[in-house]
Amino acid sequence: VTTQHAMSQRGAAGETVDEAMELIRQRGGRSTKTRRAVIEALVRAAEDHRTAEELAVEVQSEYPSTNESTVYRTLELLEELGVVSHVHLGHGPSQWHLRQTHPRWYLTCATCQKVAETAPHVFADLVSQVADSTGFTLDPGHFAVTGTCAECAARDRESAPEGRRT
Amino acid sequence: VTTQHAMSQRGAAGETVDEAMELIRQRGGRSTKTRRAVIEALVRAAEDHRTAEELAVEVQSEYPSTNESTVYRTLELLEELGVVSHVHLGHGPSQWHLRQTHPRWYLTCATCQKVAETAPHVFADLVSQVADSTGFTLDPGHFAVTGTCAECAARDRESAPEGRRT
DNA sequence: GTATTTGCAAAAGTTTTGCCCGTGA
DNA sequence: TCACGGGCAAAACTTTTGCAAATAC
Numbered sequence: 001v002t003t004q005h006a007m008s009q010r011g012a013a014g015e016t017v018d019e020a021m022e023l024i025r026q027r028g029g030r031s032t033k034t035r036r037a038v039i040e041a042l043v044r045a046a047e048d049h050r051t052a053e054e055l056a057v058e059v060q061s062e063y064p065s066t067n068e069s070t071v072y073r074t075l076e077l078l079e080e081l082g083v084v085s086h087v088h089l090g091h092g093p094s095q096w097h098l099r100q101t102h103p104r105w106y107l108t109c110a111t112c113q114k115v116a117e118t119a120p121h122v123f124a125d126l127v128s129q130v131a132d133s134t135g136f137t138l139d140p141g142h143f144a145v146t147g148t149c150a151e152c153a154a155r156d157r158e159s160a161p162e163g164r165r166t
Numbered sequence: 167v168t169t170q171h172a173m174s175q176r177g178a179a180g181e182t183v184d185e186a187m188e189l190i191r192q193r194g195g196r197s198t199k200t201r202r203a204v205i206e207a208l209v210r211a212a213e214d215h216r217t218a219e220e221l222a223v224e225v226q227s228e229y230p231s232t233n234e235s236t237v238y239r240t241l242e243l244l245e246e247l248g249v250v251s252h253v254h255l256g257h258g259p260s261q262w263h264l265r266q267t268h269p270r271w272y273l274t275c276a277t278c279q280k281v282a283e284t285a286p287h288v289f290a291d292l293v294s295q296v297a298d299s300t301g302f303t304l305d306p307g308h309f310a311v312t313g314t315c316a317e318c319a320a321r322d323r324e325s326a327p328e329g330r331r332t
Numbered sequence: 333g334t335a336t337t338t339g340c341a342a343a344a345g346t347t348t349t350g351c352c353c354g355t356g357a
Numbered sequence: 358t359c360a361c362g363g364g365c366a367a368a369a370c371t372t373t374t375g376c377a378a379a380t381a382c
């Protein structure tokens with residue numbers, strides 16, 4: 001799930017953190033070590049995702065008393081500020097990441113749980129067609145689209161061409 | 167969320183139920199009143215969705231002692247048999263329905279929770295492009311795609327053109 | 333100094349599991 | 358008969374909430 005061009009979110013890594021803290025302050029919030037540590041952990045994750053629990057563990061390595069509920073509250077705040085987003089990749093917990101400048105679609109294999117991302121242009125026509133026919137503006141990255149990856153499809157084709165599990 | 171052509175799943179309503187019970191028996195399972203009642207409730211739901219809890223309430227009106235865990239176990243069994251599917255329309259509980267012969271995509275408005283369905287042809291190009299570029303066979307109906315409906319987009323445009331909530 | 337954040341503990345919401353009795357074939 | 362299914366209670370898992378103590382400004 002990791003790709004290239006790691007942290008070109010909005011300048012260098014440190015900038016992202018400082019800008020986020022600045023946004024919090026502008027909004028009347030306070031700049032705390034825990035909040036900064038959560039953002040830093042997400043910057044380190046780069047193009048990867050992290051669950052709230054994983055972030056809590058990471059933050060705790062620096063500030064051991066950090067509670068998971070604080071991480072949840074911080075993520076909620078950062079999401080309101082547009083700094084982070086969460087995506088549902090499957091049946092497990094939400095996955096968090098810095099908000100991307102280029103939205104993407106996530107595909108998860110219903111059989112092996114592998115996650116693939118797709119280039120935005122693949123969806124461009126779809127987005128405009130849906131907008132025209134239904135008035136909906138699609139927000140691609142919030143729920144993954146499930147499917148079956150090439151390998152699992154090949155394997156399934158041999159054994160049981162019946163039923164469908166997810 | 168209800169549309170026309172109610173129960174043309176595979177023949178008439180009763181047939182669907184009998185066929186499902188037959189599948190259960192073929193597999194070595196037993197034909198019980200509770201299992202039949204769950205399928206009947208889904209047939210009555212037609213094109214609509216039901217949560218496990220809603221199904222439990224409905225079944226309990228006929229068999230009051232029915233437990234929710236039995237409904238979950240029945241749904242799991244029926245899903246393995248390919249009779250029913252569940253879809254995640256948003257952050258709430260799974261939504262269940264008879265497996266459709268025509269798969270569809272669900273769009274949920276992240277702001278007002280409204281659910282729209284789209285004609286499959288809108289996604290046809292997407293499905294083949296994704297297959298070509300990634301090898302994934304998309305299974306459209308398992309996770310809804312979120313977005314913003316026309317009304318909510320209009321309302322948002324007036325007040326806060328900033329941030330993004332979901 | 334005081335409003336905001338945090339840790340802690342408990343609860344909420346959905347789904348799963350263990351166990352033992354009841355039921356279908 | 359006897360393996361399978363169901364009721365019940367408890368647990369698992371993720372997330373939210375209330376409250377008092379700690380912290381930022």
